[in-house]
Each structure stands twice: as structure tokens, then as C-alpha cells.
Amino acid sequence: MLLSELVKDWPCTVKGSIGVDVLGVTERSGAVKQGDLFVARKGKADDGIFHVEEAIRRGAIAIVMDRNCKAELSRYPTVPIITVPDGRKFLSHVSAKLSGNPSELLTIIAVTGTNGKTTVTHFVGQLLHEMGAKAAVIGTTGIYMNGEKCVMDLPDMTTLPAEYLHPLLKKCVEGGITHVIMEASSLGLSTSRLDHCDIDIGVFLNIGVDHYEEHGSKQAYLAAKQLLANLSKEIIVNQDDEICIELVKNASKPTYRYNVNMTADVAVPKELYPTALLGRHNKSNAMAAVSVLMRLGYDQKEVLAHCHKLILPEGRLQQIEHAGIKVYIDYAHTPDALQTVLQSLIEEFTDCPIITVFGCGGNRDRGKRPEMAKVAVSLSTKVMITSDNPRYEDPNAIIRDVYSGIEGESSNVFIEPNRRKAIETVIAAAKEGDIVLIAGKGHEKTQLIGGESFHFSDYEIAKEAILGKK
Known part of the structure; x- marks a missing residue:
């Protein structure tokens, strides 16, 4: 041109x-x-x-x-x-x-929220696939077309920069894809990556503590999330989240509410409510996905009939079980997400000891570090604090920030900066009936230390450790 x-x-x-x-x-x-x-x-x-x-x-x-x-x-x-x-x-x-403005030829659903974006985008993709539509999912865990992961030379980012996004959307059109579901991160929105993407439905899930320092303030973070309301033709919002409701209250677009209790605009008969998923938050995520399908014109009963097939994406409450011990790998890396996952495990496994392994990323919001510790200690039997992706920070300095959220001495809190050793130590000590949560990295296959990236998978290490138990 x-x-x-x-x-x-x-x-x-x-x-x-x-x-x-x-x-x-x-x-x-x-x-x-x-x-x-x-x-x-x-x-x-x-x-x-x-x-x-x-x-x-x-x-x-x-x-x-x-x-x-x-x-x-x-x-x-x-x-x-x-x-x-x-x-x-x-x-x-x-x-x-x-790229020929490919988004105009597709039905685009963009999902934002501090937690749950990956799960909801995958749920929408799975349901559309069950309904016979050809769908692509773009987000944290990569690119999926019609349920199959695609290997592409693209940046490892939640929301792709525009120079990569639109050529990818063009490929979707050429490949017969009709629907694209993407994660809209606060950073992606604030840096105009989606400004010329024709978004049909914007979904608001929840707002918690994350990325404040990267945006400069909490208000800047909220303003970034709010941009999705301006970019979307219509809005679906979680009625259970007051901040989300506040963000979209003045939107001039048609707005529809859903919630986990079936009392919002998008209601579901109790006998058809999707209940197979672990955790109230995943039931809410399922309701968000069902709401999208309904706004796209699909029959409610037909959509709900497929909800029992929904599968959580990689690194979201991903389970390994052996010798009577259940290990869960989860991406929870914010205080809200960690609290939600731990409460879900407590509700599901009443009276079972819960051991939590977690750390916090370097060069990211420091304010959430002590808050993560408070959540972990209050809802776990034992806690192992370790490294996450320290990036350019000193791992021990990050751990000190995390530990500052713990009041007084605690005999149930342990520290091991080496994440592999931390996981292996906890699993080696676990007994039959114990629940182990390894939080923070989820699906990630690398650990970022200094300027280097090393292969690292919580799932692989945990699986090797637990299968080695007698």
C-alpha cells in the first residue's frame, strides 16, 4: 500500500x-x-x-x-x-x-480482568467448537485454532502488539476461522494494541491488585481496563464485581450482566447450571463463557448441555495425583487469585492439610508481595516461600518483601529460594491426604533470572518428584 x-x-x-x-x-x-x-x-x-x-x-x-x-x-x-x-x-x-482490516471479517470477543482471562477465553473457544463454529483463542498460553495449539513465531505476550495481531487475524480469516477470542490485558489496552481491532463483545471479569507500578497507579490501571468498554460494541460484565460494574456504568454500549448466583441479566435455570468445575471462580468463569455464547445468539440449553465438557487450560488447577497426595499447579500470581484458589481447595477438600508453594515476580508490583504472604499463611497449613521469575531483582530481596507480610514468627513458614528445591522438598515431605498448591507460574516453561531465560516447568518438576515417592 x-x-x-x-x-x-x-x-x-x-x-x-x-x-x-x-x-x-x-x-x-x-x-x-x-x-x-x-x-x-x-x-x-x-x-x-x-x-x-x-x-x-x-x-x-x-x-x-x-x-x-x-x-x-x-x-x-x-x-x-x-x-x-x-x-x-x-x-x-x-x-x-x-492486513486488510481482518477484524472486520471476524467476530471478536475480548476478555479483560485481573484474573480468569485465560480460562474464560478457552471456555468460550471450547463452547464455540462444540456448537460447530471455527474459533481461535489468543492469549497467555499461546495461539489455539479449533482447539489445537499452533506453533508460531510470535512474542510471548498476553495481548499481542498490533504489528503481530492483525497479520495473525488475517491468517485466521484465510483459514476459515469465524470467531476469535482474545485476552485484553491492561498493558495491551493502555499501549493501543487493540485500538484498531473491531471488537464485538468486551467481557469484564474482575479487578484486583496487579500491574499498579507498571501503570503508575491504581487509577491508571483501572483506566486501562476501562478502555475496553470504549472499544467494544457491547459489554458483558460480572455483576459480582463492584469495580467492574463501576467501570462500565457510564458506557454508551449495550451492557449485560452475569453472575455466579444466576440472578443477573444472563440467568441459568438451576437444574442446568454448570457445576462440574472445581471452585466458585471457575463456575463464574463458565457463566461468563455461557453469557458470551448467548449474546452471540446460541440457544441457552444447547450451550449449557456442553458445559460438563469444559476443560481448564494448562496451568490452571492442573492436577497430579499419586500416593494419596494431590498436587495442583496454578497460575495464581495475585493476592485475589491466590485467595480464590486456596478457598476453592479448602471447600473441595475439607479438613485436608494444604501446603502452598509460591513466590513473586521481580520487576513487578512490589505492593502485592506482602499481601500474597498474608493470604497464603491465613489459608494454608504450611507455606514454602520461594522464587518466581526474579528477573533483574535479587531473589532474596523479593522473598524479604514477601515475608514482611507475615506477622511475627511462624513455625509453618519455610523459605527456599531455589524453586526446584522448594517444590521437591514440599512434595518429599507430603503425606497421604495432603494437598499441595504450587502457585504463580502455572503453564510457564521458563524461569527468568537476570537477563537469561532457563527451561523450568512447575508441572514437570512436581510430576517427577511425586512419582518418585514410594
């Missing part, structure tokens, strides 16, 4: 000729190919202006800036320079247009 067509009706200033063909767009200089448009955006950790030379060397035919950098770019007099108010929004616009 001609660059002149891409900037048509878009607020910008132009230096140089825009009568050139654009083949692609990216904000990553290392990904530039011949004929691409390079968006030299300023980020938190890096600045695209420092990578313009590489982008041009790799074949960029024009540079997009979101601020005045004429002096820095003066040594590239033959390269067209486009200055726009917001680089992220322009990147989203161009990505959609170059």
Missing part, C-alpha cells in the same frame, strides 16, 4: 516523498525487512531514535516519529520522515490497514 494512502486523513507532518510502497510496519529495528515502515517510538527502556540507522540499513523505506527529532534525522535526507501525535496509535492503524 502506498505510504500516502496510509497517512491519508491521519494527523501528521511529512518530510520527503510519500509516494512509496509500504510492505510492512514494525517498531522493532531488528525485525525490519525491505519495504517496511519503521516506527521509532520512545519507550520506557529504549528509544527508537537510536535504532533508525539499523532500520534504514535493513531496508526501511520511511521513518515514523512521535516527536520532533529533525536534528537527529538530518543525516538521512532522502528518507521520508512522518511525524505523528502518537506512535502507538499510528502503528495500530497501519498494522490493521496493511
